Amino acid sequence: MSVFMDLNVLFSPDRNRLQGVIETAAHLGFSTVAINYVFEPSSKKKQEVPVPCPISELIDQLPVVQGRSRPIRVLNRLTVLMSDSSHFRPSAPEYRRFDLLAVQPTTEKLFHAACMLYDVDIVCISVTEKLPFIFKRAPINGAVERGVVFEVSYSAAIRDATMRRYTIANAVCLMDSCKGKNVILSSAAEKALELRGPYDVTNLGLLFGLSDGDAKEAVSSTCRAVLLHAGNKYYSTSTASTTGSTAMSTTAIVMMMKEDEGQPSAKRCSGRPSGPSGPPHLRPPSSV
Known part of the structure; x- marks a missing residue:
């Protein structure tokens, strides 16, 4: 039996909203979710890396996963939005507060560095705007060899028709370059209504250009890896x-x-x- 995961549920200071998202994820059959803290450094002023809240303070009782006898597992994740190389500090001790570390590069140079050099787990692909660069095979292959994965999130496509076009176009370009390897699909959901079940997400993967097998792995075994x-x-x-x-x-x-x-x-x-x-x-x- 497959174990499904959504490794990108956006953090919300609204405790009730976040608890609703996690309860919905459990009801849909996700055994693991990651609460994503997004950090966007600025060159104008010094900013502190967010500190993850203890899960026990966010959720009174973890809901039981649909079809399983154990509660959902909740991890913490940090995503650094990068528009400059100084925005990522490789040895920052603050990063170690999180279970997962992701970066979202905004230029071709930063994308290359994220794939080839940075000690991260996930490279996020922008889905809210047209990418200013094309994906090249060298950094893609370098990321695959290092075990780094690429993430495409789908909730933006639910919110807005323009972002839906960007999501599909950027995802298809990525799949053409990586041939479906090392790809995960996640929600980046801000509220429960933006979540979709694992098999619905698999169908979205087909729309993005993944094969049937790769689409299933993108919400299960690739997340596990x-x-x-x-x-x-x-x-x-x-x-x-x-x-x-x-x-x-x-x-x-x-x-x-x-x-x-x-x-x-x-x-x-x-x-x-x-x-x-x-x-x-x-x-x-x-x-x-």
Whole structure:
């Protein structure tokens, strides 16, 4: 049975709205969601990276996933909107407060750097405007080799007809370059009405140019590989206990996934994955 994930639910200071989104995601069958904190640095004034709120303060009780016997899992994610290279600080300790780290580059140079150099998990593709550059194979292939994924979100297409055209056009251009590899589909939902079920999202993937198999993986196994990539990244540098990070370690992520797959807990004792996981093009490095 597939385990579905939505790794982009926008953070809202309105606790009731955010709780409604998470409850709807659980009802639709998503086993894991990531609350996304968007950070847009400015060159005019110094800005602080947001601090993720503890899940227990946002939600009184986690809802049970439809068709499963366990509650939904909620992660924290940071997305940095980049219009200048100085907006991303590779060694920033603030980034380690989050389980997932994403960037959204706005220029071709920054897109190349995000694919080839930056230690991130997700590269976001803009869906609200026409991209000022075209996707080239070299950085795309570099990102695939490093286990970095590309994200296309769909909620903007629900809100506005113009953004719908941009979403489809930008997504199709990406699929032409990456051939459907390392792509995840997420909602970027601000409210519950903007969420769609996993199979509806799969159908959207077909509209974006994904094959049937790649569209299914974009809401399941490729998302799973993103979490493994994030866990391996933190594990390879230092453990959460020594950095003071609230982000999950590889151990916690692997335990979480084995629980979702119904595997016995006796197999959940290693500090790293026991073998390659996820699609072949997204398996974590064997050296970690």
